[in-house]
Amino acid sequence: MKPNDPQGLTEEDIVRLARTMNRELPQGFENELMARVDEIEKKKSAKPPVSPDRSPEPDPDIEEEPEP
Amino acid sequence: MKRNPFQTSVQPADGSQPDRKEALRAAVRKYGSFVLDYLHSLVRDDHTVRDLAQDLWVHVWLHFGIQDFENPRLLRQKAYQIFVSQARKNGTRAFVRFTNLVPDAADGHDFKQPETPEEEEKFASDFWALFPGIQLTDQQKKAFILKHRNGNTLEEIAAQMNVPVPTVAVWVKNVIAKCRRAYTKELS
Numbered sequence: 001m002k003p004n005d006p007q008g009l010t011e012e013d014i015v016r017l018a019r020t021m022n023r024e025l026p027q028g029f030e031n032e033l034m035a036r037v038d039e040i041e042k043k044k045s046a047k048p049p050v051s052p053d054r055s056p057e058p059d060p061d062i063e064e065e066p067e068p
Numbered sequence: 069m070k071r072n073p074f075q076t077s078v079q080p081a082d083g084s085q086p087d088r089k090e091a092l093r094a095a096v097r098k099y100g101s102f103v104l105d106y107l108h109s110l111v112r113d114d115h116t117v118r119d120l121a122q123d124l125w126v127h128v129w130l131h132f133g134i135q136d137f138e139n140p141r142l143l144r145q146k147a148y149q150i151f152v153s154q155a156r157k158n159g160t161r162a163f164v165r166f167t168n169l170v171p172d173a174a175d176g177h178d179f180k181q182p183e184t185p186e187e188e189e190k191f192a193s194d195f196w197a198l199f200p201g202i203q204l205t206d207q208q209k210k211a212f213i214l215k216h217r218n219g220n221t222l223e224e225i226a227a228q229m230n231v232p233v234p235t236v237a238v239w240v241k242n243v244i245a246k247c248r249r250a251y252t253k254e255l256s
Contacts, residue, residue: 008141008248008251008252009140009141009247009248009251010248011244011248013140013141013144014244014247014248015216015244016102016105016106017102017140017195017198018195018212018213018216018217019105019216019217019219020101020102020104020105021098021099021101021102021191021194021195022097022098022101022187022190022191022194023100023101024101025096025097025100025101025104026104026118029096029100029118029121029122030093030096030097030100032122033096033122033125033126034089034093036122036126037089037092037126037129040126040130041089
């Protein structure tokens with residue numbers, strides 16, 4: 001079965017799950033990951049939110065049609 | 069209503085949506101070693117494996133639905149995609165397994181000593197919960213766990229359980245086949 005086969009789990013997956021599920025991770029792995037997640041979260045929240053009421057800026061490349 | 073076997077382990081008492089970070093932490097504790105082991109079978113270099121696993125979990129946190137955080141099939145598929153993307157970025161062919169370190173002589177199986185009875189009990193309940201409706205005897209489950217969780221040989225298991233070696237081999241084989249069927253049935 002190819003790794004991207006949409007069908008369930010392979011035999012290898014089941015054996016691997018049995019061997020590794022709930023096993024302790026390498027030291028610092030979880031902390032490193034959570035620090036990375038925190039950093040991304042901080043960056044996301046630092047971006048100013050766009051107000052939904054704000055009308056879009058006029059595009060300078062589009063010329064307004066002259067009124068008749 | 070059909071049961072979803074992939075719900076996150078984090079379930080707030082008030083029934084509200086679980087916090088994504090807490091759900092991620094629970095998923096990493098449960099499947100972190102699974103992902104690392106899978107990536108290790110593709111790459112073998114510990115540093116690269118760690119980086120790829122981190123990329124995978126960040127992707128899971130950013131893009132997965134919370135009910136899929138603990139879906140081993142999706143995790144394995146995404147890990148493979150991330151591995152291929154990384155290989156493309158590095159200009160290496162994905163099917164070429166490269167290594168910076170000399171791999172161990174062993175076949176990659178890294179059996180740890182059995183954990184405390186409580187941890188093993190938690191493992192057993194989490195593991196069999198992935199395969200709802202599976203019908204196995206306690207002996208079959210025990211043989212499978214001794215073989216694939218604890219790394220015992222068939223002979224050792226046969227001696228411990230007082231049954232012939234071929235019986236143990238058949239039990240273990242049947243457990244895997246039934247697990248696959250139960251999992252596929254749950255998805256369909």
